[in-house]
Amino acid sequence: MASVVVHPETRIATERSLEGKVALITGGSRGIGRAIAMEFAQRGAFVAVNFKASQAAAEEVRQTIRGLGTECELFQEDISNRQRARKLIEDVTSCYGRIDILVNNAGITRDRSIRKMTDDEWSEVIDTNLNSVFYCTSAAVPYMIEQKFGRIVNIASFSGQAGNFGQANYAATKGGIIAMTKVLALELAKFNITANVVAPGFTETEMLAAIPADVMEQILSKIPLKRLARPEEIARAVAFLVCDGDYVTGQQLNVNGGIYM
């Protein structure tokens, strides 16, 4: 009979399983990014929170995380700009000396049907949601290779898997992120770097604030679980990939109430 080998590195996840790790969350000041920052902080990571403009919200995140007894710094950069995005990675690595976890979360919508969508609405979403992922990831990867450790989680959307009316720009970015993540997983596996996608469904954040009540009712009627996701539910999926997903790479984890299967 084959003997069972117990690998010493196999560990049981603990509350503080990210102790000593440095995690950067883009767009960490609000919504899903904020929830991810909190989840990582509770697990003991040093949390670097990027944001674009909402200083007060970012400051609240920093204070709350420090209240948990965890280190947190804010990094205000517009990551749709390649120089600013690369400066973000430089600043985080010179602040902490390393970067273990990168969550490419920042995103925007500029919804309009293809017949009415302007070039600016197209480009702004592509720059913010997709190009930023390339800028940040390509700048962070050399540090992760040097460390022989990295966890990359890219936040996509069911819209990039199934399509969604009025979101040609947004869906293109999210589908692009899914494809890019598979390539990252292939290229980086030999350096002990994993890359995965979390694809949320409709989630209770300010991103949905502009949706009229009647449209929201239609949306809810199409979700098998009949409710929106809470940001914390997305954050827990991200934490799973980072803390317990050592053998998971190139995958899409759908946290969407069943709206896309």
Ligand SMILES: NC(=O)c1ccc[n+]([C@@H]2O[C@H](COP(=O)([O-])OP(=O)(O)OC[C@H]3O[C@@H](n4cnc5c(N)ncnc54)[C@H](OP(=O)(O)O)[C@@H]3O)[C@@H](O)[C@H]2O)c1
């Ligand atoms: N909410 C949903 O239903 C839903 C569903 C599927 C996927 N998602 C995805 O989940 C992610 C987070 O969405 P959310 O709902 O939490 O959005 P949100 O509440 O609107 O927050 C967006 C975050 O992204 C930051 N951000 C936007 N543009 C940026 C830029 N150019 N540079 C740096 N930071 C920037 C914002 O910073 P400021 O605070 O400074 O503006 C904010 O922290 C996005 O990728 C989104 O596409 C959301």
